Amino acid sequence: MARWRALRAEIGAPxxxxxxxxxxxxxxxxxxxxxxxxxxxxxxxxxxFSVVDILTCLYFAVARLDPARPDWPERDRVVLSKGHxxxxxxxxxxxxxxxxxxxxxxFTKPLSPLSGHPDRRKVPGVEASTGPLGHGLPFSVGAxxxxxxxxxxxxxxxxxxxxELQEGSNWEAAMLAGHRGLGALTAVVDRNGLxxxxxxxxxxxxxxxxxxxxxxxxxxxxxxxxDHRALVAALERPRSTKPRCLIAxxxxxxxxxxxxxRQVWHHRVPTADEIAEALSxxxxxxxxxxx
Amino acid sequence: MSAGLVQVERxxxxxxxxxxxxxxxxxxxxIVAVCNDSVGSSNLVAFAARFPQRLVNVGIAxxxxxxxAAGLANGGLVPFVCGAAPFLTGRAIEQIKVDVAxxxxxxxxxxxxxxxxxxxxxxxxxxxxxxxxxxxxAGLNVVVPADPAQTRAALRxxxxxxxxxxxxxxxxxxxxxxxxxxEIGRALLHRPGNDxxxxxxxxxxxxAILASEALAEEGISARVLQMSTLRPFDAxxxxxxxxxxxxxxxxxxxxxxxxxxxxxxxWLAERHPVAMRMLGLRDEFAPTxxxxxxxxxxxLTAQGIAGAARQLLSGxxxxxxxxxxxx
Numbered sequence: 001m002a003r004w005r006a007l008r009a010e011i012g013a014p015x016x017x018x019x020x021x022x023x024x025x026x027x028x029x030x031x032x033x034x035x036x037x038x039x040x041x042x043x044x045x046x047x048x049f050s051v052v053d054i055l056t057c058l059y060f061a062v063a064r065l066d067p068a069r070p071d072w073p074e075r076d077r078v079v080l081s082k083g084h085x086x087x088x089x090x091x092x093x094x095x096x097x098x099x100x101x102x103x104x105x106x107f108t109k110p111l112s113p114l115s116g117h118p119d120r121r122k123v124p125g126v127e128a129s130t131g132p133l134g135h136g137l138p139f140s141v142g143a144x145x146x147x148x149x150x151x152x153x154x155x156x157x158x159x160x161x162x163x164e165l166q167e168g169s170n171w172e173a174a175m176l177a178g179h180r181g182l183g184a185l186t187a188v189v190d191r192n193g194l195x196x197x198x199x200x201x202x203x204x205x206x207x208x209x210x211x212x213x214x215x216x217x218x219x220x221x222x223x224x225x226x227d228h229r230a231l232v233a234a235l236e237r238p239r240s241t242k243p244r245c246l247i248a249x250x251x252x253x254x255x256x257x258x259x260x261x262r263q264v265w266h267h268r269v270p271t272a273d274e275i276a277e278a279l280s281x282x283x284x285x286x287x288x289x290x291x
Numbered sequence: 292m293s294a295g296l297v298q299v300e301r302x303x304x305x306x307x308x309x310x311x312x313x314x315x316x317x318x319x320x321x322i323v324a325v326c327n328d329s330v331g332s333s334n335l336v337a338f339a340a341r342f343p344q345r346l347v348n349v350g351i352a353x354x355x356x357x358x359x360a361a362g363l364a365n366g367g368l369v370p371f372v373c374g375a376a377p378f379l380t381g382r383a384i385e386q387i388k389v390d391v392a393x394x395x396x397x398x399x400x401x402x403x404x405x406x407x408x409x410x411x412x413x414x415x416x417x418x419x420x421x422x423x424x425x426x427x428x429a430g431l432n433v434v435v436p437a438d439p440a441q442t443r444a445a446l447r448x449x450x451x452x453x454x455x456x457x458x459x460x461x462x463x464x465x466x467x468x469x470x471x472x473x474e475i476g477r478a479l480l481h482r483p484g485n486d487x488x489x490x491x492x493x494x495x496x497x498x499a500i501l502a503s504e505a506l507a508e509e510g511i512s513a514r515v516l517q518m519s520t521l522r523p524f525d526a527x528x529x530x531x532x533x534x535x536x537x538x539x540x541x542x543x544x545x546x547x548x549x550x551x552x553x554x555x556x557x558w559l560a561e562r563h564p565v566a567m568r569m570l571g572l573r574d575e576f577a578p579t580x581x582x583x584x585x586x587x588x589x590x591l592t593a594q595g596i597a598g599a600a601r602q603l604l605s606g607x608x609x610x611x612x613x614x615x616x617x618x
Contacts, residue, residue, distance in 0.1 A: 073367060120394055127365065129394045132385060138355045139390060142362020142370075145347055149323065149368065169386075172355035179350075 004067045004097045008060050022228040025095065026056040027282050030255045032091040032104065038275045040107045042116065046265035048088035050192040050225070050250040051159060055080070055092045057231040058157055058188075067097040070124040076154050077143045079128045081136020082161035082190060083117040089126070090114055098125030134167030136160060137187060141173045144185040144243075157235070159188045163195030166204045171216070177243040178217020185243040186235065187218075190225065192252040194263050213245040225250035256281055301464035305403065307439035308460050309334035311446045312371060316342055319450070321369045323347060327356045333373035333403050353378050357386035357400070364396040369450065375409070376402030376418035376459060384424060391455045392431045399449040400457045406494060406544035407577065407585040408462035414576040422492075423549025425457040426521050432456035433521040434475060437496040438465050441473040441519065448475035459493060463582045466497050468517075475519050478528035484514030487600045488532040488539045492518045492551045495542040495570075498586070501593035506600055513600055518551060526558050533565045540599045542570040542591050568599045 029052050037043030059065065063076040080089045087107065094101040106112035113122035117131030128139045140158035147154050164170065177185055191209070193199055200206050210220045219240060223230045225248030234246050252266070253259030256278040259270075270278065316322040316338065323345040326333050330348060339346045347363070349356045353374060360370040372379065379402050380387070391398045402421055409416035425433045434456055436445040442460060449456040471479045481496065482489075482503045491499040496517045503513040516532050518525065533539060539559075541552035552569030559565060570590050577585050586592050590599065 077365065128361070129389060132389060134354075135358055135386065135390055138358025138386070139362040139365065141355070142347075142359035143365050144362070145359065146363045146366020146368050149344055149363075150366070169354040169358065172349070172352035173358065176349050176352070176355060176359070 022053075022056050022060060022232075025060060026053045026228070027255060027285060029056060029088065029091045029095065031279055031282050032094075033087050034270065034275050034278055036087050036091065036104050036107050037269060038272065039105060040109070041269055042108055043087050043269065044084045044267055045270065046194070046252040046259060046262070047082065047085045047161065047190070047192070049254045049256065049259065050252045051080075051082065051085045051190045052088040052092070053226045053228060053250075053254075054159055054188055054190060054231060054248055055088055057228055057235060058159070059092050059096050061228075061232045062235045063157060064154070065096070067125065070098060074152070074154055077127050077140065077156040079130070079136045079140050079143075079156070079158040080118060081128075081130050081140075081158050082133070082164055083130030083136075085161075086114075086116060086118050089118055090123070093123070093125040096125065099123065133161070133164040134169035137170045138173040140185060140187070141177050141182065144177070144182040145180065147184055148182070154184070155239070156185045157188065158185070159190060161195075162189055162191045162193065162206060162209075163200050163203070165189065165206055165209070174213065174216045174218065181217070181241045182243045183239040183241050186246060187243065188235075188246045188248055190250050191247050192250040192261075194252045194261070194266065196266050198263060210245075210247055213247075218243050218245045220245045220247060222247045222249065224248070226254055255285070299466045301466050302439050303464050304436065304439050304442040304461045305334040307442045308401070308446065309337055311443040313338050313341060315446060315450055316345065319369070321367065322450075323363055323368050323370050325349065325356055325360045325363065325370050325372045327351055327353050327374045327378070329374050329403070332375065333401070335373060353382035354386050357383040357398075358390050360398045361386070361390035361394060361396045364398050369397055369399070371399045371401055371446075373401045373403060375416070376405035376421050377409075377416055380418065380421040380424055380457070387425070387431070387457075388428050392428045395430065396455060398455045399446075400455070402457060402459050404462040405459045406461075406463070407580075407582040410577070410581045410585050411579055413579055417577055419545045419572050419577070421457070421459065422521060422543065422545045422551065423553070426549060426554065430454050431522065434458045435493040435519060435521065436460070436473075436475070437493050437517060437519075438468045438473075440467065441475065444473040444475045445519075461494050463494055465494060468496060468500075473519075476523055476525070477519060478525035479517040479519055480514070480528070481517055482513065482515040484512040485536055486512045486538070487604055488514045488516055488536045489596055489600065490516050490518065490529070490532075490539055490541040490551065490555055492521070492543055494544050494586075495591050495596070498591060498593045499542060499596055502596035502600065505593060505597045511600065511604065518554075521551060521554055524554055524558070529555055529558060530563055533559050533563045536565075538566045538600075538603050540568045540570065540596060540603060542596050542599075544586070544591060545571055547571045547573050566603055568603045570595060570599055
């Protein structure tokens with residue numbers, strides 16, 4: 001816990017004067033993601049890269065957590081509803097200290113606790129066992145209601161994919177959250193515009209997405225999902241009497257030029273050469289001024 | 292309907308359900324109720340009045356209802372999810388599988404008006420697959436109380452149980468099954484017997500008892516064994532019954548594919564196979580009809596069960612696949 005607190009103190013402010021910045025942590029996580037997926041031969045690198053900045057901000061700058069006590073009752077809840085981005089969650093949790101980084105090498109190995117989708121029974125820091133899509137928001141609404149019933153100040157953050165929003169169960173939950181005015185709840189949509197097969201707008205269009213959330217009784221903000229300062233500011237906005245939806249405009253595969261916005265990287269595993277090239281790009285990015 | 296039962300008073304288990312849930316909630320602040328616009332039909336009106344902040348009504352949205360319950364459990368509460376059994380189990384089955392059972396969330400799912408309770412409303416409102424569906428989900432207790440005392444005991448049992456549970460709460464009025472302590476989790480022996488076992492669950496229990504009494508008058512000694520739960524499954528009592536009687540008739544208000552009869556048959560087939568007759572829905576949707584009419588249609592009456600037992604013991608095979616009941 002002390003180590004994580006120190007790390008978070010260093011990097012917590014997005015443009016902190018000393019030490020690491022969130023963007024560097026996020027790119028370190030991208031490198032980890034590439035290595036884990038390359039080693040395992042399976043993963044969703046595109047969706048991992050579009051969401052990792054959001055997760056970095058949540059875990060390192062916003063959410064009240066204690067990696068040494070994953071069951072700490074007062075903790076904020078962070079739910080990754082787009083559970084197929086499990087690797088981005090695992091590398092973030094490992095960096096926080098929820099479990100040793102050495103465990104990452106076991107991703108999808110037989111009997112490993114690190115399955116292709118997060119398992120709350122086996123992985124400290126995982127709040128909900130997601131994967132089928134459409135499950136994280138109802139769960140998060142329940143968690144927010146629980147905090148209300150017990151009059152506790154804890155917040156609930158749920159990260160959703162945009163294709164995921166085609167699942168109707170999300171809208172049942174959105175309707176209820178708006179009806180109840182769950183101000184402790186923040187939903188972040190990883191709006192990368194792509195799903196498994198094609199672009200979202202060619203498959204089952206989501207736009208006008210902000211309007212949909214507003215009509216369900218939510219406050220909606222739109223933000224660059226790779227701008228850490230903007231993300232943290234939006235996530236830290238004081239709560240109101242409405243739940244909040246943050247539509248984070250993202251790029252699938254963000255961070256590696258040949259992966260960005262290309263649908264094939266939903267589930268394709270990079271070759272060793274591609275990984276080497278990607279790592280090299282990420283390393284170079286550290287030296288250049290970013291954002 | 293069976294003669295003799297007319298004089299016996301019958302009770303709506305939902306009354307006992309509502310009273311016990313309120314009593315448990317009074318004693319344990321973690322208990323909340325979650326429903327899908329079913330405050331009236333789940334008998335939660337009194338609960339809502341007494342604990343207004345602890346009733347979460349999500350509206351007509353079963354998937355949300357179960358997902359929300361999992362989130363409430365994450366927050367340290369103990370949710371009792373109440374809704375009509377066909378919609379709770381069918382609409383929200385993935386949430387039950389993933390958010391409750393796989394996630395080991397301590398949630399008590401209460402399926403109201405199961406079986407043919409909504410008979411005249413048609414098969415969309417019949418909950419006959421629920422035992423099979425819920426039984427198929429690993430780690431989910433499946434509790435089938437047969438009278439008000441067992442309903443109360445079922446709620447207490449589910450609250451204390453380690454994992455999540457599905458409770459099938461009858462709506463059709465049932466007599467009190469006196470003489471046997473309501474021990475949830477075990478098979479309950481209502482009548483001893485050595486010639487044949489009548490295996491029952493929930494609403495078929497009083498019918499099996501009456502069938503046993505009718506058979507006794509013919510010199511046939513029929514053991515009545517009620518499974519109070521399908522998980523945990525009291526295989527020991529079943530195996531003893533198989534060994535000691537050598538023949539089993541099972542009767543359930545549900546499909547044969549995966550319910551009580553299947554559970555018994557699959558256990559015994561590997562360990563001590565005996566001749567069996569299974570009464571229930573054999574690969575068809577029920578016609579329209581009230582609970583009594585449909586019970587009669589499927590032979591789930593004392594007459595039908597006794598007839599099946601006679602056939603089994605005489606070695607006869609059924610030609611119409613529907614047992615001894617009248618159509």
